[in-house]
Amino acid sequence: MRVPNLSAPHDTAAVMHAKKQLVNADKFVQIQNVGITFNTGRGQFEALRNVSLDIASGEIVSIIGHSGCGKSTLLNLLAGLSMPTTGGLICDGREIAEPGPDRAVVFQSHSLLPWLTCYENVHLAVERVFGKFESKAELRARAIHALQQVGLSHAMDKRPSEISGGMKQRVGIARALSVQPKVLLMDEPFGALDSLTRAALQDVVLKLHHDLGMTVVLITHDVDEAVLLSDRVVMMTNGPAATIGKILPVAIPRPRDRLDLADNAEYNHCRAEVLRFLHAGHD
Numbered sequence: 001m002r003v004p005n006l007s008a009p010h011d012t013a014a015v016m017h018a019k020k021q022l023v024n025a026d027k028f029v030q031i032q033n034v035g036i037t038f039n040t041g042r043g044q045f046e047a048l049r050n051v052s053l054d055i056a057s058g059e060i061v062s063i064i065g066h067s068g069c070g071k072s073t074l075l076n077l078l079a080g081l082s083m084p085t086t087g088g089l090i091c092d093g094r095e096i097a098e099p100g101p102d103r104a105v106v107f108q109s110h111s112l113l114p115w116l117t118c119y120e121n122v123h124l125a126v127e128r129v130f131g132k133f134e135s136k137a138e139l140r141a142r143a144i145h146a147l148q149q150v151g152l153s154h155a156m157d158k159r160p161s162e163i164s165g166g167m168k169q170r171v172g173i174a175r176a177l178s179v180q181p182k183v184l185l186m187d188e189p190f191g192a193l194d195s196l197t198r199a200a201l202q203d204v205v206l207k208l209h210h211d212l213g214m215t216v217v218l219i220t221h222d223v224d225e226a227v228l229l230s231d232r233v234v235m236m237t238n239g240p241a242a243t244i245g246k247i248l249p250v251a252i253p254r255p256r257d258r259l260d261l262a263d264n265a266e267y268n269h270c271r272a273e274v275l276r277f278l279h280a281g282h283d
Contacts, residue, residue, distance in 0.1 A: 202225060
């Protein structure tokens with residue numbers, strides 16, 4: 001197969017398309033000079049100011065900072081749950097103006113419906129997105145496949161009250177994956193779990209990223225989690241009017257194994273850089 005010469009002086013339509021694809025891959029998600037101000041009982045509160053970030057297709061980016069720095073606010077903007085006061089956000093060439101199946105969210109609270117089984121909770125999301133276009137058998141296959149991806153084939157018929165907190169969060173991840181989003185948005189998804197369960201679910205995310213190559217934006221307070229999972233760590237300044245203070249590339253090859261990273265120089269360097277930033281107290 002002949003590869004187009006992207007440096008040719010006279011661009012053909014094919015070359016122009018190839019260039020556009022390369023640009024879109026590097027700027028799959030774009031946050032452009034975003035700010036948001038809320039009206040409160042005490043007047044206006046500026047939560048974010050001049051936040052700009054490009055996220056490549058297939059990249060895992062974590063956003064870390066002190067409580068109240070606007071991390072979750074930024075994720076809500078990416079999800080289309082809030083609208084910016086200034087600036088704009090783009091996903092795969094389209095402006096983010098509302099929630100959509102191209103962006104799925106996993107919150108710290110799994111928000112499962114307690115009267116439905118694990119399978120039914122996932123199937124509900126699948127039916128909402130694909131119900132008008134696919135047969136019942138296809139919808140069922142999607143839901144089952146999503147549960148298989150997070151290792152819950154054995155618990156499909158159990159209700160949330162019958163499974164552990166870690167398993168509930170797996171169902172939440174399966175529900176998000178079932179609609180085949182272009183971007184997975186995760187808002188401190190493991191924050192309420194014990195350390196062993198958290199580690200197991202971090203490994204699930206690493207495997208899913210390896211298998212699916214999906215784009216992930218992760219909100220976290222956990223420095224080790226940020227460095228383990230991410231291609232870049234975005235560090236936020238303190239609020240109000242929080243913005244991006246520093247972006248740290250994590251140059252650790254994938255796939256990653258947490259045991260191998262214990263003595264990894266790059267891992268320990270990145271971890272130290274994030275800790276230094278957070279402890280410096282950037283306003």
